[in-house]
Amino acid sequence: MARIVMKFGGTSMAGTERIRRVAGIVKRQQEAGHEVAVVVSAMAGETDRLVNFCREANALYDPAEYDVVVSSGEQVTSGLLALTLQSMGCKARSWLGWQAPIKTDDAHAKARIEDIDPEGVLASMASGEIAVFPGFQGVSPDGRVTTLGRGGSDTSAVAVAAAIGADRCDIYTDVDGVYTTDPRIVAKAQKLPLVTYEEMLELASVGSKVLQTRSVSLAMKENVRVQVLSSFIDENAPSADDLPGTMIVSDEELEESDMERQLITGIAADKNEAKVTLTRVPDRPGAVASIFTPLAEANINVDMIIQNVAKEKGETDVTFTAPMADLARTLAMLEERKEQIGFYRLISNDSVAKISVVGVGMRSHAGVAATMFKTLADRGINIQAITTSEIKVSVLIDADETELAVRVLHSAYGLDAKG
Ligand code: ASP
Ligand code: MG
Numbered sequence: 001m002a003r004i005v006m007k008f009g010g011t012s013m014a015g016t017e018r019i020r021r022v023a024g025i026v027k028r029q030q031e032a033g034h035e036v037a038v039v040v041s042a043m044a045g046e047t048d049r050l051v052n053f054c055r056e057a058n059a060l061y062d063p064a065e066y067d068v069v070v071s072s073g074e075q076v077t078s079g080l081l082a083l084t085l086q087s088m089g090c091k092a093r094s095w096l097g098w099q100a101p102i103k104t105d106d107a108h109a110k111a112r113i114e115d116i117d118p119e120g121v122l123a124s125m126a127s128g129e130i131a132v133f134p135g136f137q138g139v140s141p142d143g144r145v146t147t148l149g150r151g152g153s154d155t156s157a158v159a160v161a162a163a164i165g166a167d168r169c170d171i172y173t174d175v176d177g178v179y180t181t182d183p184r185i186v187a188k189a190q191k192l193p194l195v196t197y198e199e200m201l202e203l204a205s206v207g208s209k210v211l212q213t214r215s216v217s218l219a220m221k222e223n224v225r226v227q228v229l230s231s232f233i234d235e236n237a238p239s240a241d242d243l244p245g246t247m248i249v250s251d252e253e254l255e256e257s258d259m260e261r262q263l264i265t266g267i268a269a270d271k272n273e274a275k276v277t278l279t280r281v282p283d284r285p286g287a288v289a290s291i292f293t294p295l296a297e298a299n300i301n302v303d304m305i306i307q308n309v310a311k312e313k314g315e316t317d318v319t320f321t322a323p324m325a326d327l328a329r330t331l332a333m334l335e336e337r338k339e340q341i342g343f344y345r346l347i348s349n350d351s352v353a354k355i356s357v358v359g360v361g362m363r364s365h366a367g368v369a370a371t372m373f374k375t376l377a378d379r380g381i382n383i384q385a386i387t388t389s390e391i392k393v394s395v396l397i398d399a400d401e402t403e404l405a406v407r408v409l410h411s412a413y414g415l416d417a418k419g
Contacts, residue, residue, distance in 0.1 A: 185407065268355075270353065334346055
């Protein structure tokens with residue numbers, strides 16, 4: 001017997017018909033002899049609808065009341081799933097955020113889980129009852145409902161798994177695993193049986209939208225084994241216990257598996273960043289600080305940064321990338337400080353893409369970056385900026401060349417499926 005957390009996303013919960021399928025999958029896991037807890041999202045589109053109601057009601061909405069409204073989507077689906085399980089002869093009950101309780105801080109609309117008291121839930125599960133949690137919600141120190149930020153149900157699932165000491169947290173979604181790259185771009189992309197927490201974190205932060213980034217950090221911290229798999233399976237599909245999806249595991253578990261792996265694990269493309277250049281910035285201590293400090297204070301997340309070597313005149317160009325959504329704000333802030341920073345021109349480009357190759361294998365191998373640069377050069381693709389971490393190399397290129405770049409890199413690193 002194992003203790004399993006199963007999490008179902010909004011597409012899987014969209015309507016009573018689909019909830020019945022989900023209940024069938026849950027029931028089968030219980031019949032396989034496991035203790036089961038389930039974490040559910042709201043029906044697809046429901047949270048967006050509720051957010052809009054808040055905006056219409058009051059453009060400057062109070063985050064505490066926003067949480068009352070948007071947490072309701074998950075309350076509905078958790079109750080419906082418990083009802084459906086009961087109709088199939090299972091014992092089941094819902095555990096709202098304040099009931100478990102799932103204790104969070106009081107940062108409404110982006111709360112962090114602090115503690116989950118597992119006793120009541122564990123006793124109920126031990127008696128054969130299926131525990132159904134609405135994802136995304138918790139309770140603040142003063143007893144008000146909180147939500148965890150968009151996509152937060154993944155984080156709820158991992159937190160519940162950690163609290164009840166689950167053997168595995170299965171995330172059922174509309175893809176059947178994590179791929180070497182987006183299969184819509186590269187038909188020969190392959191499903192990965194295993195990825196490490198760090199690889200998943202890097203992939204999530206550069207545009208692979210399979211899991212909320214925070215849920216991956218939490219899984220890494222708490223050592224929760226997470227499987228990503230499809231909820232759109234038929235009766236004859238292999239059981240979740242046979243690990244048909246992608247397992248997210250520690251470096252050690254990866255090594256022990258002696259799974260044959262390529263040097264590079266995955267390639268991601270992110271078109272959500274824009275490039276900003278300030279020309280002829282004075283080359284003196286404090287110049288770059290005067291650019292980036294105000295952006296940091298405004299919570300603008302700068303990613304790639306390049307500063308050229310100063311020319312003879314003691315001036316240098318500074319280029320960086322920031323989220324597209326923050327571009328207008330960024331430009332306005334810099335323009336306001338033109339005198340103080342002392343730059344000559346401010347140039348922006350929102351038609352860029354960041355292409356990243358990720359893999360723990362590059363820790364122990366030279367030449368990964370060189371292969372990337374050469375492969376892109378052979379196709380005449382110009383690199384505008386570069387950043388690296390221990391397990392990732394990212395380059396900034398023209399957005400029009402995204403698909404081509406991902407395809408040629410996927411082949412160059414030997415990731416194409418055979419046949
Ligand atoms: N329903 C919430 C959202 O759409 C949380 C989630 O589904 O993960 O963001
Ligand atoms: Mg999601």
